[in-house]
Amino acid sequence: MAYPHDAIVFDPRDIDLSRSPLAGKVDAETYVLGAFNPGLTRLPNGNLLMMVRVAEALRQPIRDAHIHAIRWDDGRYVLDAWPLTLVDTSDPRKFMMRGGGWRVMALTSLSWLLPVELDADGRRVVAVHCDRAIVPREPYQCYGVEDARISRIDGRYYMTTCSVSPERHSTTLYSSDDALDWTLHGIVLDHQNKDMLLFEGKVDGAFWAQTRPLGDLYFAYPPDSPWRAGPSINLATSPDALHWKPHDRPGIRPHAATTATARMGGGAPPVLAEVDGQRGWLTLWHGVEPSGVVGIYRTYWTLLDEHDPSRTIATSHAPLLEPAPELTAPLADLMYLDDVVFTTGVVDGGAHWIVASGEADLACRITHVPKEALTAGA
Template identity: 30%
Template structure:
């Protein structure tokens, strides 16, 4: 993929954690990052992942969880003594059970120019099912069959699964439940049917044998998925040797399906790269990046809640009337603490 470049449009984030208000009284926003993206009419739409947690208290851990109370999803806070020794500030095991220390949801942001966003004060999609008890994370948006399909990671004590919701106007949303069980994430749908079937990419989270890699699956109704098969996985290159996963929905070019993906190094530094798939047979890889197109280099990409990360699950292809040309803008999360903007260009 030497004929593509991914260059930052700004050397500062366009959205920072402090730009987002908490949705729950007594909570703090720990991060606003990893947005899904699309264009609706003349608006740019982002679905931010917003991670919140109860305000800290010395000596105590307050863990947010959505539980079913009297048949209704209810946000509860579990309180534990803080562990004596060092512990992961994101994931903690207490009394034999593992919890996330924050709860994520999806927050809508709108913009006319794609740079300056107005962020809703309330969630667009908040955890509301047992399989979302620990949060909703890292959405992707695909426009298909006249509506916007939103895939996201639904996290619970049973692991990360893949949820699906749809909307036509980003006002009302229909939840369709879990379409892939744990452990799985990083799901994006192709924006058109291929050989009459819906197709998606997903990332089973293998552990004992193999490394987390990109797989394909297909469906006749968009709900029930099968014919799963391996597509591509990590190489021996250090920047993607640990694991990788697909980013936003593929873009159809005159060469084939262009896919943005992330790779993680042995030190868990995340970078962005491309792969090109055959239009009619996406099992066939035509080209793939030998080196990353974007790596964490700036201070706000290297320092944050989870350092050394550039991660994208949202891009927008649009026609710039002022410059009379088509553009592809890539929105990326940086260090789980903000959103950057880069542009993908074809060098030739």
């Protein structure tokens, strides 16, 4: 589907690495592997803020028969080295350790978050706030801070991020009065719980969130079930946004009738909206079709009941957004991945939704989706 505005607004070429938090602190040349997966919110001044994930990688990670990676260690950045004979480097974003009784990986980059201010409609960059970058501060963030999602609740901004370390693959929470100066509150969800999205508003006085626990084992649905076993979008509630109880009823699950959403996870924080005359929580999420190394990522939408978000009241089985190779064609020399659009934010733009996505794990894409484009059953 063609939209009235659909463009790359920020990419690795827009980052001045001399102002990176790693500048002068790593004894090797680095480059920006990707500037992508931006959290999105509206600032008090009316402009938009993207919290961009910057994946900063070593220019030459392989040397002397070893592969190297960056790690934060108590305020400094160090390089670790593993013999090439011990790793699998088929995925450019990570390398897997061979052997052992379970999967162990390391990253080819270290991620930090860069606040990028856009104009009110998300068409152009107004400012890049390098002095407000979010960087590792605790041991549970030693391999980086990834994939911010921002929600404004009762006048305060809340930001979830994925923190990566050998200790755990956890969700951490920040809060702010202005979306520029953030306070870290620590871990709120433990090991391998990705894509935590806080609803932009409370339900009966409680915070609600979508979560996505990961694991290597799932139990089968009955043969005639409409659902497919595997990663799904779950729900949790909290009195204070810090202490979370998983909701007893499931959230959004993969359909057995298609492989296009065989894997799924949360995208943009749910917002109150009206679709086809029905009011509820609009959630944009990603479905992954198995293909190649990482699969094909697309964005879908679902409308959840305003008072019981475990109940779906409308959805579309056709994707809202698909990967757009024409948008990344000017970045062909920087591409290392394709077939990925990963939506991470949505803001009301009046007659349209302003949707922020990571495109090809490389750049930030802003799409204006007319509200009438969301039609149930499409």
